[in-house]
Amino acid sequence: MLVEIGQGTLLLTYVNNPTEPVETGDLVWVPVRKQLHAGLVMAERPEPPAGVPKQQLQTVKKLILKGAFSRVWRQLIGWCAEHTHTSQLQVLRTALPPGLLGQRAGNHKLPQGRRQLWVERQPHPCTQQDVTERQQHLLHCLDRHAPQGCWLKDLLQDSGCSRAPVENLVKAGLLMMEHRHHIAPEQPQLQPSGSGHTPETPQRLTPDQSRVLASLTAPTGLPTGGGREVLLWGITGSGKTEIYLQAAAFWLAQGRDVLILCPEIGLIPQLLDRCHRRFPDRVLSYSSHLSDGERRRTWEHCRHGGPWLVVGTRSAVFLPLARLGLVVLDEEHDPSYKQEAPMPCYHARDVARHRTQQDGACLLLGSATPSLESWRRCRAGPCQLLRLKERVAGGQLPAIRVVDMRQELARGQRTAISRPLRDRLETVCGRGEQAVVFVPRRGYSPFLNCRSCGEAMMCPHCALPLTVHRHHGPGAHHDVLRCHWCNHRQPLQTHCHQCGSRAFKPFGIGTQRVVELLQQQLPGLRLLRYDHDTTRGKDGHRRILEQFARHRADVLVGTQMLAKGMDLPNVTMAVVLAADGLMHRPDLRAQEQALQVFFQLAGRAGRGMKPGEVLVQTYAPEHVVVRSLVEGCYDRFLNQEMESRRRHGLVPYVRACLLRLSGASARTTANGAALLAAHLSPRLHHRRWTVVGPAPAPVARVARRSRWQLLLHGPEGPLPLPPGQELRSVLPRGVDLTIDPDPMHL
Ligand SMILES: Nc1ncnc2c1ncn2[C@@H]1O[C@H](COP(=O)(O)OP(=O)(O)OP(=O)(O)O)[C@@H](O)[C@H]1O
Numbered sequence: 001m002l003v004e005i006g007q008g009t010l011l012l013t014y015v016n017n018p019t020e021p022v023e024t025g026d027l028v029w030v031p032v033r034k035q036l037h038a039g040l041v042m043a044e045r046p047e048p049p050a051g052v053p054k055q056q057l058q059t060v061k062k063l064i065l066k067g068a069f070s071r072v073w074r075q076l077i078g079w080c081a082e083h084t085h086t087s088q089l090q091v092l093r094t095a096l097p098p099g100l101l102g103q104r105a106g107n108h109k110l111p112q113g114r115r116q117l118w119v120e121r122q123p124h125p126c127t128q129q130d131v132t133e134r135q136q137h138l139l140h141c142l143d144r145h146a147p148q149g150c151w152l153k154d155l156l157q158d159s160g161c162s163r164a165p166v167e168n169l170v171k172a173g174l175l176m177m178e179h180r181h182h183i184a185p186e187q188p189q190l191q192p193s194g195s196g197h198t199p200e201t202p203q204r205l206t207p208d209q210s211r212v213l214a215s216l217t218a219p220t221g222l223p224t225g226g227g228r229e230v231l232l233w234g235i236t237g238s239g240k241t242e243i244y245l246q247a248a249a250f251w252l253a254q255g256r257d258v259l260i261l262c263p264e265i266g267l268i269p270q271l272l273d274r275c276h277r278r279f280p281d282r283v284l285s286y287s288s289h290l291s292d293g294e295r296r297r298t299w300e301h302c303r304h305g306g307p308w309l310v311v312g313t314r315s316a317v318f319l320p321l322a323r324l325g326l327v328v329l330d331e332e333h334d335p336s337y338k339q340e341a342p343m344p345c346y347h348a349r350d351v352a353r354h355r356t357q358q359d360g361a362c363l364l365l366g367s368a369t370p371s372l373e374s375w376r377r378c379r380a381g382p383c384q385l386l387r388l389k390e391r392v393a394g395g396q397l398p399a400i401r402v403v404d405m406r407q408e409l410a411r412g413q414r415t416a417i418s419r420p421l422r423d424r425l426e427t428v429c430g431r432g433e434q435a436v437v438f439v440p441r442r443g444y445s446p447f448l449n450c451r452s453c454g455e456a457m458m459c460p461h462c463a464l465p466l467t468v469h470r471h472h473g474p475g476a477h478h479d480v481l482r483c484h485w486c487n488h489r490q491p492l493q494t495h496c497h498q499c500g501s502r503a504f505k506p507f508g509i510g511t512q513r514v515v516e517l518l519q520q521q522l523p524g525l526r527l528l529r530y531d532h533d534t535t536r537g538k539d540g541h542r543r544i545l546e547q548f549a550r551h552r553a554d555v556l557v558g559t560q561m562l563a564k565g566m567d568l569p570n571v572t573m574a575v576v577l578a579a580d581g582l583m584h585r586p587d588l589r590a591q592e593q594a595l596q597v598f599f600q601l602a603g604r605a606g607r608g609m610k611p612g613e614v615l616v617q618t619y620a621p622e623h624v625v626v627r628s629l630v631e632g633c634y635d636r637f638l639n640q641e642m643e644s645r646r647r648h649g650l651v652p653y654v655r656a657c658l659l660r661l662s663g664a665s666a667r668t669t670a671n672g673a674a675l676l677a678a679h680l681s682p683r684l685h686h687r688r689w690t691v692v693g694p695a696p697a698p699v700a701r702v703a704r705r706s707r708w709q710l711l712l713h714g715p716e717g718p719l720p721l722p723p724g725q726e727l728r729s730v731l732p733r734g735v736d737l738t739i740d741p742d743p744m745h746l
């Protein structure tokens with residue numbers, strides 16, 4: 001029994017309830033220290049665990065929900081645990097909505113619903129006997145429309161059969177049938193607050209879009225049970241979203257559920273609005289914007305009724321949708337699909353792929369700038385490639401102009417806003433059009449230097465400089481220092497703690513600073529800021545985007561969230577204020593990711609009838625990333641990068657795994673890393689894996705904890721790691737270990 005107590009989750013053993021026996025997958029009440037807690041039955045065993053006398057075990061109190069978790073869903077959790085080297089408990093903690101387990105007897109209101117008959121394939125059929133034609137037809141209907149099972153009444157309706165052949169199949173051991181609670185979809189969720197949606201009809205597809213949709217929905221001829229994977233590589237503004245929606249309509253019409261994942265919470269409101277307009281009553285959402293109760297409700301709805309269209313972020317990939325037909329990963333290249341911490345360090349794309357294979361569903365990966373991993377899967381075979389090479393309205397991709405900041409400097413221009421940028425912004429906004437300006441960092445400036453000794457102000461808890469944030473009061477402003485990693489805040493000091501000097505200078509630029517500079521240099525411009533600090537709260541993203549869409553501002557200055565998904569016809573200019581920071585990060589994927597962001601950002605300009613333009617400020621105009629952007633050659637970049645990775649034996653041609661250690665004591669953590677390396681090396685060597693390190697992590701201390709890491713490299717295939725328990729037993733007390741297979745940052 002899995003029981004959540006306080007912050008932790010435990011696996012406990014109970015005696016089954018004699019009057020109302022419970023089974024694997026049921027949600028039940030169990031006593032823990034004289035209080036009732038909700039628990040999930042994970043497995044049934046004939047005997048108590050070794051060494052535990054049966055009379056010491058307590059008894060299951062009461063059933064809450066029969067069959068709360070299906071066999072297929074539990075298999076998914078098991079697979080994910082194995083794949084991420086995590087316990088099933090930890091995967092469940094990520095996969096379940098907050099507060100589903102736990103001690104909440106009072107407010108634990110799960111919808112009860114009516115009891116109805118549920119039919120599914122017997123997982124291990126024990127007979128091989130012949131079936132009649134009618135029975136064959138029934139099995140075929142079930143496999144095609146509901147491989148995970150369905151309500152008896154739906155199956156009868158779907159197949160046009162009577163109940164007798166179903167019962168015979170149950171007798172023959174090919175099907176199983178049981179009572180479950182069926183919750184009618186009386187109140188599908190929850191339209192976003194304050195938005196009355198006018199229904200919307202599908203758009204007439206362009207010939208290119210029609211071709212893509214036709215191949216997506218064509219019968220595959222795949223044997224039942226197999227999944228299918230498609231990469232939709234469509235340039236920005238080529239109408240991918242419309243294809244997602246029409247593909248969703250196709251699967252919904254067949255009674256199958258559809259899941260659309262977005263990499264970032266800021267993208268959800270717009271997409272959700274469109275889905276609500278297109279499919280009133282069918283739409284659910286699941287992201288951390290929702291309250292615990294709302295998330296639990298979505299979860300519950302997923303198990304019943306439907307078919308649903310769910311829009312969500314990463315963890316929505318675990319929702320218990322029973323008849324999954326289509327999973328879309330929009331912006332599939334986005335690194336936010338990977339969970340870095342806490343464990344399980346899973347990639348939503350891998351989980352989605354496994355699910356779609358399990359359920360005989362379609363996985364649709366959409367991007368204007370596909371990841372190297374997905375591109376490789378296309379070339380190697382398992383993934384089908386569909387392309388959209390034109391913008392919907394036949395509009396051109398915007399022209400890209402590079403401003404060489406070295407020349408600007410030589411001309412005596414010392415500010416971050418170059419002359420060409422100032423001129424273009426003035427012209428564009430003077431015409432009544434709008435611009436977006438991308439700045440990689442938020443805040444006023446990324447760090448504060450002492451002018452006398454050069455010392456940067458560091459966070460007292462982390463090995464990182466503090467960021468300057470400016471607060472504007474009436475008529476005055478004051479600065480505070482903040483750590484973006486541990487949230488530490490402190491007032492600006494008046495003198496340097498190293499040399500006593502009072503001369504401080506903020507270094508580098510963040511979004512706040514750019515707004516201030518633009519205000520000074522183009523006083524008439526109306527500006528809005530779009531970053532983590534200005535989009536707090538439930539409707540934060542929607543609020544700012546709506547203001548901008550209503551032309552309450554001429555320029556939107558923001559971080560990466562600006563680059564994604566925004567579809568505003570009046571935006572004709574996109575600006576990369578400082579390209580260099582992103583391109584030169586010490587990371588294997590730095591170039592690929594920088595180019596992805598730049599292409600995405602460029603794609604925001606000129607989406608309507610008016611042509612767009614892009615301006616990139618950089619000190620390295622001849623850099624391969626800048627050149628690829630200017631020439632519009634993402635393909636070429638991808639192929640060259642892939643060839644270079646192959647030649648040098650780098651991911652994705654090899655596998656990697658990062659072992660991250662952290663502990664309060666620097667010495668003990670370093671010691672732990674060395675012990676772990678010594679323990680692993682012989683075993684890994686044997687399997688042709690190598691250990692790089694131990695080394696301090698790139699950020700060697702966060703929130704007062706030291707961080708070390710071991711990087712493992714080896715041939716493709718399974719990770720030759722012993723179980724996490726064995727690894728942890730090598731470590732000194734107080735040192736934590738995170739296992740991150742296929743890490744995004746190398
Ligand atoms: N068949 C169509 N007819 C008319 N307009 C369309 C059609 N398909 C899409 N559009 C419109 O074209 C615009 C761009 O489409 P969409 O946002 O789907 O592109 P996208 O490929 O998802 O772009 P990005 O990758 O940049 O987010 C939208 O305003 C959309 O409403």
Ligand SMILES: [Zn+2]
Nearest residue numbers: 459462483486
């Ligand atoms: Zn800190």
